[in-house]
Amino acid sequence: MKRPYIICHMVTSLDGKVIGDYLKVERAAYFTDIYEKIHPRYESKAWMCGRVTMEEHFTLGHKLDLIHEDTPPISRTDYVANKNATSYAIAVDPSGRLGWTESSIESWNEHRTDGHIVEVLTEQVSDAYLSHLKKIGVSYIFGGKEQLNFTVVVEKLKNLFSIDKIMLEGGGFLNGSFLNEGLIDELSLILVPIADGASNSVTLFETSPFLNKTKPVNFFLKEVKKLDDSGLWLKYVTK
């Protein structure tokens, strides 16, 4: 395959929500823990999240104070700071908004290793942001001039970093982008036996102004495992 094998690994409520009050219910913690435990079973050296998820969990809304005036123009070519990392944390951040201060995300539980950060950008990003990423040793790749083409992105990840498998780990807008481009090979879904009930929270696959709704995509059951406390781990493939 020209591109990596892509597994979308997620937790949802019975009504398909990836966020919401159901995650604050006490019994939900068991399922988010199982989600983390399952992650290494796929033996993938790369995981990917959208800008919103990265901001919420890792940069915690930190804003960079960049000096724009004095930055010389930087060519829009991919930058590989580390091609031998044991793990890669790939951040989809089209306009360069994430306030990274280090080149890797530290392991936050025994199931995750430190991940070298790779930013996925469009060419609209500022020179000052590129200069900052280079300074702190974050890798970056371009996925398009104004809009991202994820087929190009994943092929670059394979060619530049030898990534053969990616765990696509949300949120719903990023998952929806991959669904749109027919890039999901497998779905690993931890189904939490709680109905959230909200009508306005993010679901497993979303659309947006920058994303047309895709045609319905068929999934085929590969395996189903009963979890404790009425949960399920569902594995589906698309081919």
Ligand SMILES: NC(=O)c1ccc[n+]([C@@H]2O[C@H](COP(=O)([O-])OP(=O)(O)OC[C@H]3O[C@@H](n4cnc5c(N)ncnc54)[C@H](OP(=O)(O)O)[C@@H]3O)[C@@H](O)[C@H]2O)c1
């Ligand atoms: N239940 C789970 O398993 C799970 C897993 C992961 C995350 N989450 C939750 O999901 C929530 C966030 O989900 P989300 O769907 O709102 O956000 P997201 O997918 O994390 O990030 C969306 C952002 O990524 C960029 N992006 C994604 N697709 C793009 C495309 N095709 N073209 C250009 N840019 C694109 C855009 O950034 P810009 O806005 O900068 O343009 C977009 O706003 C968080 O609360 C997180 O905790 C849940």
